[in-house]
Amino acid sequence: xxxxxxxxxxxxxxxxxxxxxxxxxxxxxxxxxxxxxxxxxxxxxxxxxxxxxxxxxxxxxxxxxxxxxxxxxxxxxxxxxxxxxxxxxxxxxxxxxxxxxxxxxxxxxxxxxxxxxxxxxxxxxxxxxxxxxxxxxxxxxxxxxxxxxxxxxxxxxxxxxxxxxxxxxxxxxxxxxxxxxxxxxxxxxxxxxxxxxxxxxxxxxxxxxxxxxxxxxxxxxxxxxx
Amino acid sequence: xxxxxxxxxxxxxxxxxxxxxxxxxxxxxxxxxxxxxxxxxxxxxxxxxxxxxxxxxxxxxxxxxxxxxxxxxxxxxxxxxxxxxxxxxxxxxxxxxxxxxxxxxxxxxxxxxxxxxxxxxxxxxxxxxxxxxxxxxxxxxxxxxxxxxxxxxxxxxxxxxxxxxxxxxxxxxxxxxxxxxxxxxxxxxxxxxxxxxxxxxxxxxxxxxxxxxxxxxxxxxxxxxxxxxxxxxxxxxxxxxxxxxxxxxxxxxxxxxxxxxxxxxxxxxxxxxxxxxxxxxxxxxxxxxxxxxxxxxxxxxxxxxxxxxxxxxxxxxxxxxxxxxxxxxxxxxxxxxxxx
Numbered sequence: 114x115x116x117x118x119x120x121x122x123x124x125x126x127x128x129x130x131x132x133x134x135x136x137x138x139x140x141x142x143x144x145x146x147x148x149x150x151x152x153x154x155x156x157x158x159x160x161x162x163x164x165x166x167x168x169x170x171x172x173x174x175x176x177x178x179x180x181x182x183x184x185x186x187x188x189x190x191x192x193x194x195x196x197x198x199x200x201x202x203x204x205x206x207x208x209x210x211x212x213x214x215x216x217x218x219x220x221x222x223x224x225x226x227x228x229x230x231x232x233x234x235x236x237x238x239x240x241x242x243x244x245x246x247x248x249x250x251x252x253x254x255x256x257x258x259x260x261x262x263x264x265x266x267x268x269x270x271x272x273x274x275x276x277x278x279x280x281x282x283x284x285x286x287x288x289x290x291x292x293x294x295x296x297x298x299x300x301x302x303x304x305x306x307x308x309x310x311x312x313x314x315x316x317x318x319x320x321x322x323x324x325x326x327x328x329x330x331x332x333x334x335x336x337x338x339x
Numbered sequence: 340x341x342x343x344x345x346x347x348x349x350x351x352x353x354x355x356x357x358x359x360x361x362x363x364x365x366x367x368x369x370x371x372x373x374x375x376x377x378x379x380x381x382x383x384x385x386x387x388x389x390x391x392x393x394x395x396x397x398x399x400x401x402x403x404x405x406x407x408x409x410x411x412x413x414x415x416x417x418x419x420x421x422x423x424x425x426x427x428x429x430x431x432x433x434x435x436x437x438x439x440x441x442x443x444x445x446x447x448x449x450x451x452x453x454x455x456x457x458x459x460x461x462x463x464x465x466x467x468x469x470x471x472x473x474x475x476x477x478x479x480x481x482x483x484x485x486x487x488x489x490x491x492x493x494x495x496x497x498x499x500x501x502x503x504x505x506x507x508x509x510x511x512x513x514x515x516x517x518x519x520x521x522x523x524x525x526x527x528x529x530x531x532x533x534x535x536x537x538x539x540x541x542x543x544x545x546x547x548x549x550x551x552x553x554x555x556x557x558x559x560x561x562x563x564x565x566x567x568x569x570x571x572x573x574x575x576x577x578x579x580x581x582x583x584x585x586x587x588x589x590x591x592x593x594x595x596x597x598x599x600x601x602x603x604x605x606x607x608x609x610x611x612x613x614x615x616x617x618x619x620x621x622x623x624x625x626x627x628x629x630x631x632x633x634x635x636x637x638x639x640x641x642x643x644x645x646x647x648x649x650x651x652x653x654x655x656x657x658x659x660x661x662x663x664x665x666x667x668x669x670x671x672x673x674x675x676x677x678x679x
Contacts, residue, residue: 118434249564250633251628261388265381265448332385333391336631337393
């Protein structure tokens with residue numbers, strides 16, 4: 114029997130590392146220009162990218178699972194709290210923090226129920242037959258569909274950068290996304306508005322692209338875990 | 340409030356108030372056709388990722404080529420030959436062929452997202468769907484009378500093509516329902532009647548009304564999670580004892596739904612809900628989510644597609660008119676839309 118192509122998993126692993134690296138760069142930019150919005154998403158992408166790469170290619174995994182579980186549990190709580198605060202501040206709406214909470218939840222599940230994921234995607238077919246606890250396939254499918262929908266609707270949204278900063282953030286609106294009439298900035302200039310290389314790095318469409326790649330990669334991993 | 344023009348764009352400009360809350364200067368209803376296009380794109384993206392599962396790249400009876408080869412049985416000789424020919428090509432080049440299949444589906448999914456590539460992507464999806472219906476679904480088992488809607492008949496992939504036609508981009512209003520925006524009200528209603536009429540027919544012809552065949556359809560599922568296996572056992576038992584009744588009931592429901600769009604709006608909604616509830620049941624209890632939860636599926640089967648199709652016929656009372664960029668109500672404009 115022909116084995117599943119390893120290059121596919123390396124491809125996804127490299128893409129995940131690229132998202133992680135981009136998250137790190139965005140963090141540096143945020144510190145440099147004192148941008149207050151989006152850094153939590155950058156941190157989440159950094160951790161998710163590194164840990165997902167280790168799931169796709171076993172040899173690239175590092176660190177004890179307990180640490181990763183702790184990290185994603187903290188991120189989950191953080192994004193849930195942010196979601197509640199956003200609803201309190203702006204009324205009932207679909208805040209972007211929820212998708213990041215769902216992604217943190219999915220990561221946590223992958224570590225708590227490691228059958229399939231932590232043993233590396235290359236050996237996924239073997240892992241799926243193991244008797245250890247697995248994520249309920251229905252939950253995996255549900256989360257995967259949510260991530261795919263997030264990827265598609267993020268790409269199609271006329272408001273760029275919302276996957277990182279939401280639709281209510283003043284800093285996001287200032288970073289030159291959908292454009293139009295907006296209130297004059299009163300705080301520090303965001304990176305994108307600063308122009309040059311830093312503006313290119315923190316371009317809202319690039320932030321959205323990193324979110325899309327993460328959504329597709331995580332959705333694929335969840336499908337593999339079924 | 341101090342307002343500065345930052346950049347002019349085609350989209351309505353968001354305004355940030357003193358609290359930092361964005362709002363559109365003129366609240367507009369959502370472009371519902373666009374939303375449905377994106378939902379369709381999401382399903383294509385799911386299909387593309389399902390195509391990347393490890394077994395898809397493998398040879399043998401448990402691989403993708405084996406799955407394709409099994410679909411030839413029961414079809415007329417020349418159809419069966421074309422299916423086995425395709426399966427043979429996949430067998431000899433499993434990695435290349437499956438990679439191409441996945442890429443095409445990624446192309447369709449992401450192509451629908453960008454408005455410039457929307458039409459080519461939808462056109463490609465129609466061609467691809469018809470090809471998959473032939474080579475990948477064995478004509479939906481129609482040729483040997485096994486195309487019951489309980490099992491996804493007449494072929495889940497046909498609904499992708501149908502949705503691509505109904506959601507073909509066009510300027511105008513989503514009133515009185517989204518499916519009518521491009522093809523017109525009468526054509527959309529005619530398509531609806533034909534689709535549900537065919538579903539009603541397929542429910543009671545061939546093995547569609549055979550209790551044993553319906554039982555075997557559900558009993559054949561293996562590897563499902565416990566809760567779904569429990570539902571399967573109950574459904575299989577029900578089919579074994581009341582299979583013919585269930586088939587006739589399904590045909591009756593499909594017939595009622597078929598005429599539902601010709602009734603006044605409030606009755607239409609009732610029949611649409613009936614259609615949605617029926618296909619939610621079918622998707623869960625008899626299609627088993629397309630077999631995805633057992634780890635051996637290439638698509639979610641017909642359930643979600645029929646539900647999406649049904650929602651595109653939901654009567655709307657307020658919708659954006661993309662031709663005028665103004666909201667339109669169901670009163671004057673819908674009357675105009677109904678008049679040829």
